[in-house]
Amino acid sequence: MTKKIVKVGTFFSGIGSPEKALEKLKKEGIIKDYEIKFFSEIDKSAIKSYCAIHNIDDSYNLGNITKIKGENLPYCDLWIGGFPCQDISCAGKMKGFDFKSSTRSSLGWEMIRLLSEVAIKPKVVIFENVAMITSKKFRDTLTLFKNDLVKLGYTLFEDVLNAVDYGIPQTRKRYFLVALLNKKSFTFPKPINNTLIFKDFLEKNVDEKYYLSGKCVKRKLNKVYLDNKKDNEIRYEVDLRRYKNGGLCGVDKKCKFNQSARIFSPHGNSPTLTANNTSDNVKILVEVEDNEN
Ligand SMILES: C[S@@+](CC[C@H](N)C(=O)[O-])C[C@H]1O[C@@H](n2cnc3c(N)ncnc32)[C@H](O)[C@@H]1O
Known part of the structure; x- marks a missing residue:
């Protein structure tokens, strides 16, 4: 168990599922505790749900990521961002995630901007997106994205995980990119047997x-x-x-x-x-x- 309280900030926070995962880690005794330092969300209903689910005041919401300045961010050990994926997923038009595309998924780059602006960078940054981001169409842009993180000092680990392999009876493949500042090793959790339908x-x-x-x-x-x-x-x-x-x-x-x-x-x-x-x-x-x- 980590003895420290994990300070966390999320972007594109939605209803805060990563925060829910931290709550579970706390219950299971894997972390001592966590503290939400901020979240960033623009959708009114999502903000309302987030505040209700995590019992937190909406003053913790920093709003639109494009308006956030790195120097104003409180220090966090962990940043998490599942940036908008409509333009990447096969359900969307697959036009996003580019420097010049001005699509919602290009908002992922805002986290890179903020990482270069903060005085003290978070030790761990987790990006999450649809599995399609690893396809040929987005591979070059993803490589640029990862190169920027490496230039910022991070060591990267990536994988596509499916929720069905982790106790949830839903076929949901997601790409995870874990960026670590001072650590050179990381292993993704091994699949577990799913007994639920x-x-x-x-x-x-x-x-x-x-x-x-x-x-x-x-x-x-x-x-x-x-x-x-x-x-x-x-x-x-x-x-x-x-x-x-x-x-x-x-x-x-x-x-x-x-x-x-x-x-x-x-x-x-x-x-x-x-x-x-x-x-x-x-x-x-x-x-x-x-x-x-
Ligand atoms: C793919 S969802 C992330 C869901 C989240 N991981 C969760 O646990 O619910 C992307 C979220 O980004 C939000 N979003 C879109 N543009 C944004 C912006 N400019 N600044 C902050 N959040 C934004 C959307 O409202 C949406 O809730």
Whole structure:
């Protein structure tokens, strides 16, 4: 256990999942404690959630990263930033993460700017992004990004980890870049056995508008066709074998967008929730009312 209290600051803080991880490390006795010195977020709802989740005043929010000046930042041992990934992920248009692109993902470079401005650099900086950042399209820019960190004195360690390998039944691959100032070695945690399924995380009493449950109106071998209670027309095509095994099990025939047309079973791993899913919810089939059984 580290005897020190870890001083932490996060950028692109969202609802503060890295802070949640620190809370877990404290509970498990791996760190003594941690202290949030600041966070940086611009989305009003995220800020409200962050403050409620971490029981912290919104005066700790430094707001827009582009307006932050390094010399005004309090010292932290650890910085973490999962910079916006819409322009990098395959769900987006893949135009981001460049010096000149002026896209949201180029905001990642702001952390490099701040690292060069602070009087005392954090010992550990963790960057997180979608796995796509390691693809050929972004490789050169990622190399420039990493070169800048090396010039600032950091030793780098990188890997793509999948949440399913770490006790969470969600397929969610993320790139992690760990930059260490005074240490030359680091190993990413080894995968652990996952005993949970997506269903274990679903609440029991949820309003019908949040999930999908259809009545079987037609059956052909292993395929069932369900109607939506609202429009009484065949809409969902579901493969029962896949439904029982978990994962992608069907399609919403009326949905125009490939990603949000997919129907998932709760009997395995959850899919990655994309930005699209926030406006057109991911479809999780909780139950098949199969008349022919
Ligand atoms: C990929 S999310 C990070 C989520 C975060 N890791 C969490 O645990 O919730 C990126 C976040 O960056 C925020 N963001 C976008 N532009 C920003 C800016 N200029 N300054 C600070 N935060 C910004 C977005 O509002 C969004 O919440």
